[in-house]
Amino acid sequence: MTRERIYLFDTTLRDGQQTPGIDFSVEDKIAITTLLDDFGMDYVEGGYPGANPTDTEFFKRKRTKKASFVAFGMTKRAGVSASNDPGLAALLEANTDAICLVAKSWDYHVAVALGCSNEENLDNIRASVAAVVGAGREAMVDCEHFFDGYKANRAYALACAQTAFEAGARWIVLCDTNGGTQPHEVREIVSAVIAAGVPGASLGIHAHNDTGQAIANSLAAVEAGVRQIQGTLNGIGERCGNANLVTLIPTLALKEIYSSRFETAIDSDRLQELTKLSHAFDELLNRSPDMQAPYVGASAFATKAGIHASALLKDPRTYEHIAPESVGNLRKVMVSDQGGKANFINALKRRGIVVGKDDPKLDKLIAIVKEREATGYAYEGADASFALLASRILGTVPDFFHVESFRVMVERRFDANGHLKTVSEAVVRVVVDGETMMSVAEGHGPVNALDLALRKDLGKYQSEIEDLELADYKVRILNGGTEAITRVLIESTDGTGARWWTVGVSDNIIDASFQALMDSIIFKLLKNRDHVGLIAAE
Ligand SMILES: CC(=O)SCCNC(=O)CCNC(=O)[C@H](O)C(C)(C)COP(=O)(O)OP(=O)(O)OC[C@H]1O[C@@H](n2cnc3c(N)ncnc32)[C@H](O)[C@@H]1OP(=O)(O)O
Ligand SMILES: CC(=O)C(=O)O
DSSP: OOEEEEEEEEOOTGGGGSSSSHHHHHHHHHHHHHHHHHHSEEEEEEOOOTTSSSHHHHHOOOOOOOSEEEEEEOOOOOSSSSGGGGHHHHHHTTSSSSEEEEEEEHHIIIIIOOOOHHHHHHHHHHHHHHHHHHTTTTEEEEEEHHHHHHHHOOOOOOOHHHHHHTTOOOOEEETTTTOOOHHHHHHHHHHHHHHHHOOOGEEEEEOTTTTTHHHHHHHEEEEEEEOOOBGGGGGGOSTTTOOOOHHHHHHHHOHHHHHTTOOOOOHHHHHHHHHHHHHHHHHHHHHHOTTTTTSSSSTTTEEOOOOHHHHHHOGGGGSSEEEEEEEEOOOEOSSTTOHHHHHHHHHHHHTTOOOOOOHHHHHHHHHHHHHHHTOOOOOOOOOHHHHHHHHHHHSSSOOOOEEEEEEEEEEEETTTTSSSEEEEEEEEEEOHHHHHOEEEEEEHHHHHHHHHHHTTOOGGGGGGGOOOEEHHHHEEEEEETTTOOEEEEEEOOOOOOOOOEEEESSSSSSHHHHHHHHHHHHHHHHTTTOOTTGOOOO
């Protein structure tokens, strides 16, 4: 059976730019366009030329290689001809493959926002589409507030869509601008538009996520006949965002109900790049990826639960709706207080440590992890501390060095120039091979001072830890009040590019940090020795 083509229209750089807190530079836009173009989107909407200097400059500097490049803008204003409308002129000057015109389709908006007559608005749509088509560009019309407009004045909303279609628009995109429409309404209204003479092959859907239904609404529209979906990377967009293409693309490709009837430009090889695309975009936005994002989140195929892990390791299909590799993601079986033997055996196996299910040392390790997690440790996020603990219980860890004592001071004082300064200083006494060494260091804060002092002189091991660096430091207060317990997580890295997390817990933040720092250094020393299994830690 031949499958019908669904066209993917990406509006990350236009509607996504309307996201509170997101502000793309020209360079960002260039990089994101390349990501989208390489990934295989059919349309990439770059922004609104003429609306701001960034977008105008961007359209001068960037072109897509494969995707149709789209400029966005509004239909001409009432009272001026298309050839005299400065907005339309800027759109045409951007010289893109396609132009997407936003048009009012709710009579209430025509009266209130535009202040013109319904007929004048239809003239604006007709003349603007004709100008775009006349200039040899592909025209599309975003019918703003289409669903609300349809509910308020069915005949007028339909007239707007019909006018755009008859004027030559390739796509008429039905927009749920305020995001309140529900899937059953989308299904019913799209069917009515098709019945009124605008074919599904010319229809698109632009859904906002204000009731968490942007994906459901987009799929409902496809089921009812539309063949273009507008959306964004990771669902960014005005207010609560747009339909998330990173979720929609695998759903269309991997869920039988859609994949048996439809196809997109994204083949199975491309689909395996999806997680990378989503994370690369977050990287450009300088924000952490959403762990729970469908398909691509770090938790999307992770389990802590013992019952799940046990079955998952027998056959992944028991707890996975798709194979994680099909979208470039990974299965993760974690250790925690929710885990049983299967979780632990799998986590140890990943580190090359083989342990029998009936080995009493395994029971001891599980008991210690559960006990410690009850006091605040979180091993699922501290792989290196788990590896160390497991090595200590199941095998041996050399006694590299011993910290006899440490002292950390924070002093607020006037310096020699009379400026008020807060100074942190740490003193550490370390014993290596029976020899005691004392190191003193000043740091930006007490933890930094302690870290520097600890790593200042480890005697014969010093040269081995020169490339050790702290990459991240996270503090979490586990309960409030004066008896608060603090959990510290530290991410470390070294010259090989490896990264590992360690954890410390105490009612004293410096002590919790000390534990995590010590685990990090010892892990590094073991790693240098290719100590059994530990090199595999992520
Ligand atoms: C649903 C959507 O997401 S649509 C996209 C929304 N995105 C943006 O607005 C971001 C970019 N916008 C801008 O930078 C500015 O609004 C501009 C440059 C486009 C226009 O700026 P200004 O000329 O100062 O107008 P302003 O923003 O104050 O008001 C919008 C004007 O466009 C008119 N307008 C709005 N939609 C349309 C339309 N579809 N067709 C014709 N005119 C329209 C309004 O009636 C209003 O006109 P008025 O100034 O005569 O009252
Ligand atoms: C065009 C658009 O972004 C909307 O109607 O939501």
